[in-house]
Amino acid sequence: xxxxxxxxxxxxxxxxxxxxxxxxxxxxxxxxxxxxxxxxxxxxxxxxxxxxxxxxxxxxxxxxxxxxxxxxxxxxxxxxxxxxxxxxxxxxxxxxxxxxxxxxxxxxxxxxxxxxxxxxxxxxxxxxxxxxxxxxxxxxxxxxxxxxxxxxxxxxxxxxxxxxxxxxxxxxxxxxxxxxxxxxxxxxxxxxxxxxxxxxxxxxxxxxxxxxxxxxxxxxx
Amino acid sequence: xxxxxxxxxxxxxxxxxxxxxxxxxxxxxxxxxxxxxxxxxxxxxxxxxxxxxxxxxxxxxxxxxxxxxxxxxxxxxxxxxxxxxxxxxxxxxxxxxxxxxxxxxxxxxxxxxxxxxxxxxxxxxxxxxxxxxxxxxxxxxxxxxxxxxxxxxxxxxxxxxxxxxxxxxxxxxxxxxxxxxxxxxxxxxxxxxxxxxxxxxxxxxxxxxxxxxxxxxxxxxxxxxxxxxxxxxxxxxxxxxxxxxxxxxxxxxxxxxxxxxxxxxxxxxxxxxxxxxxxxxxxxxxxxxxxxxxxxxxxxxxxxxxxxxxxxxxxxxxxxxxxxxxxxxxxxxxxxxxxxxxxxxxxxxxxxxxxxxxxxxxxxxxxxxxxxxxxxxxxxxxxxxxxxxxxxxxxxxxxxxxxxxxxxxxxxxxxxxxxxxxxxxxxxxxxxxxxxxxxxxxxxxxxxxxxxxxxxxxxxxxxxxxxxxxxxxxxxxxxxxxxxxxxxxxxxxxxxxxxxxxxxxxxxxxxxxxxxxxxxxxxxxxxxxxxxxxxxxxxxxxxxxxxxxxxxxxxxxxxxxxxxxxxxxxxxxxxxxxxxxxxxxxxxxxxx
Numbered sequence: 001x002x003x004x005x006x007x008x009x010x011x012x013x014x015x016x017x018x019x020x021x022x023x024x025x026x027x028x029x030x031x032x033x034x035x036x037x038x039x040x041x042x043x044x045x046x047x048x049x050x051x052x053x054x055x056x057x058x059x060x061x062x063x064x065x066x067x068x069x070x071x072x073x074x075x076x077x078x079x080x081x082x083x084x085x086x087x088x089x090x091x092x093x094x095x096x097x098x099x100x101x102x103x104x105x106x107x108x109x110x111x112x113x114x115x116x117x118x119x120x121x122x123x124x125x126x127x128x129x130x131x132x133x134x135x136x137x138x139x140x141x142x143x144x145x146x147x148x149x150x151x152x153x154x155x156x157x158x159x160x161x162x163x164x165x166x167x168x169x170x171x172x173x174x175x176x177x178x179x180x181x182x183x184x185x186x187x188x189x190x191x192x193x194x195x196x197x198x199x200x201x202x203x204x205x206x207x208x209x210x211x212x213x214x215x216x217x218x219x220x221x
Numbered sequence: 222x223x224x225x226x227x228x229x230x231x232x233x234x235x236x237x238x239x240x241x242x243x244x245x246x247x248x249x250x251x252x253x254x255x256x257x258x259x260x261x262x263x264x265x266x267x268x269x270x271x272x273x274x275x276x277x278x279x280x281x282x283x284x285x286x287x288x289x290x291x292x293x294x295x296x297x298x299x300x301x302x303x304x305x306x307x308x309x310x311x312x313x314x315x316x317x318x319x320x321x322x323x324x325x326x327x328x329x330x331x332x333x334x335x336x337x338x339x340x341x342x343x344x345x346x347x348x349x350x351x352x353x354x355x356x357x358x359x360x361x362x363x364x365x366x367x368x369x370x371x372x373x374x375x376x377x378x379x380x381x382x383x384x385x386x387x388x389x390x391x392x393x394x395x396x397x398x399x400x401x402x403x404x405x406x407x408x409x410x411x412x413x414x415x416x417x418x419x420x421x422x423x424x425x426x427x428x429x430x431x432x433x434x435x436x437x438x439x440x441x442x443x444x445x446x447x448x449x450x451x452x453x454x455x456x457x458x459x460x461x462x463x464x465x466x467x468x469x470x471x472x473x474x475x476x477x478x479x480x481x482x483x484x485x486x487x488x489x490x491x492x493x494x495x496x497x498x499x500x501x502x503x504x505x506x507x508x509x510x511x512x513x514x515x516x517x518x519x520x521x522x523x524x525x526x527x528x529x530x531x532x533x534x535x536x537x538x539x540x541x542x543x544x545x546x547x548x549x550x551x552x553x554x555x556x557x558x559x560x561x562x563x564x565x566x567x568x569x570x571x572x573x574x575x576x577x578x579x580x581x582x583x584x585x586x587x588x589x590x591x592x593x594x595x596x597x598x599x600x601x602x603x604x605x606x607x608x609x610x611x612x613x614x615x616x617x618x619x620x621x622x623x624x625x626x627x628x629x630x631x632x633x634x635x636x637x638x639x640x641x642x643x644x645x646x647x648x649x650x651x652x653x654x655x656x657x658x659x660x661x662x663x664x665x666x667x668x669x670x671x672x673x674x675x676x677x678x679x680x681x682x683x684x685x686x687x688x689x690x691x692x693x694x695x696x697x698x699x700x701x702x703x704x705x706x707x708x709x710x711x712x713x714x715x716x717x718x719x720x721x722x723x724x725x726x727x728x729x730x731x732x733x734x735x736x737x738x739x740x741x742x743x744x745x746x747x748x749x750x751x752x753x754x755x756x757x758x759x760x761x762x763x764x765x766x767x768x769x770x771x772x773x774x775x776x777x778x779x780x781x782x783x784x785x786x787x788x789x790x791x792x793x794x795x796x797x798x799x800x801x802x803x804x805x806x807x808x809x810x811x812x813x
Contacts, residue, residue, distance in 0.1 A: 046459060047466075048465070048488065049465070049808065050510055050595065052465065053514065053595065056577070059570075060574055060581075062577075062581050075460075088490050090486075090487060090488060096487075100459055120406070122506070122507065125377045125379075125397065127375040127491055127494065128360065128486075128489045131406050146596065149594065188364075189409075189413065189418055190363060191376075191407040195418070198415060202416075205413070209411055
């Protein structure tokens, strides 16, 4: 119960420590709230590449993710709390991933599993590979490895617990006023287009065109 | 621009065997090619292909791929056709100047060329005249450029070949994002208008679907009596039963499937482009990530292709280790496939748990031998990376003699005569033998259709000719037979493993010295192995430099999908999931 005590409000005499608990509403409610939800984080049943196989192994009997309350993989994003981005994120797939992320209800968390999801990994130089899912959606825990062992994924899950434990109902975004904003879904044009970067793309393309008009021998970017 | 291609040598002086017959029949239109095979003029290409298929008996088109000879100014499309009775390939090629880039389509002769031609169009920009549906397959409609052309550069381009000198200038690493013009892995053409950013890729995909069409001519027809509507249903790329990021666009009449179009490329990781930048050995860990359940046998296929060019053979002990690893991989894969086939049938996860339990035991052996559970990176050119201990052999024997037979027996007992499985699987997704061959399917899919074709027997590689085993074959070609054949093959793998583990000699595991940067003599080689999912081929073109000039993967999962439409027609939506599960695809290999 020590983590519940708020020492800043009212001092409690030492001899009464075992009988009296002084805390704040925020701390008390957050504690109960986080205690309840951190042990039943439901991941989305969502696999991308090789790491998904290790994710399945983590769910199987030897590693048994059920010990940590996360065995209930939901096929629908509407019922999931956690998205495990398990594998290489390609340009063709990233619009769907962002859409799935937008469809998940708050509170939602993202674990980036493996080198590819974290930063492109061995395929970073590939023309169809996104250099890390955090270019588009916020990531809570990064799990390194190629692929990470199931134990590593479980460790990442425990790290997520710690993060959930530290959240306060007063500051979490989903209890603030107004609606939370959806991440704009990337578009597949001549290449992948991040709508948030469109003004920049427009300006740089215009500059490139002006330069090309001056020296016609210069090619495209 | 790249250096001159040294991959060219003088053409073969004289043609032998079937190539001579071909030459005799078509005269000047058939010319000897460099290193192997013949070049056939485009005018007679389709006719010659028919001749090769019907008269010469090469009924099975294994691989179709394209090579960009930038310096010489032409594209070359390479075909490898095989006889079902076994033996070597008949290699023939077609050429087209780079600015024309058009070659007659082979789909009318071998329907299995369908996806492979679409891939060549997508990545290399070669038009196949007469192809019924020449759309991009791995990338999306509207993508700028054809990436595998030698003069196309990716956004993070550094140099033509690794090792890049730019990686650690004066000990500092510069992130690719900081170096690239757009500070991201993207590039946009100059003439593109960023104000028109409508996502049309899906609309383009749906064109032509959802209307009635005559079966023979494909013309749209208005129904006379009952007015019904066709429905286009989209499954995937995020769907719990598509085994990864695979997508199917299904046209339904009521609940019955009229047409199914696979849409792929959601895991297109550019193996081939990266492979051409890499040095030969650097590609080895990438092959692990093709079919990520069977990394060991992928290693073997690539090692064999390069060893063909190098002209070396590994020592005895390494050969045995390779066979042991490849056969363990087959058991791993088939256990996994059966477990997840049951998943697709609705027996959610519990049967898969039984399969994964045994798989973990084999992965322990892999981990001890190679250092990694899944991405083993174990084979080397002319050997294997690490030796195994006597204790390892003893434990492998324990598995092979005691544990695995019991596990397979158990699966067999619970599943084979299960009423529900029979009801859902028998007579579903039937692929007749002639179609199985025409669609170039391979592995369990081909053998379940009654074609006893197994590369280990048809064109033995490594030391498979020493072992006593049967090629499993079943004759109904439905989902049930595809399940049964996996059980059969596991028993045969155990047979091979018993012999190999008993006979394995002591000795070296690497021919010659271990080398980081091997020099491969100029040449072309197609190395193929019988992977658990089918025939895995690597087409490697060397120009004598430390990097492959062309590195193509003939992925069995990818080509087996060509027949998916045929198998699903007339079945219900729920059956699609099962049929797909019975083909057993891995998206890493489908999309590469």
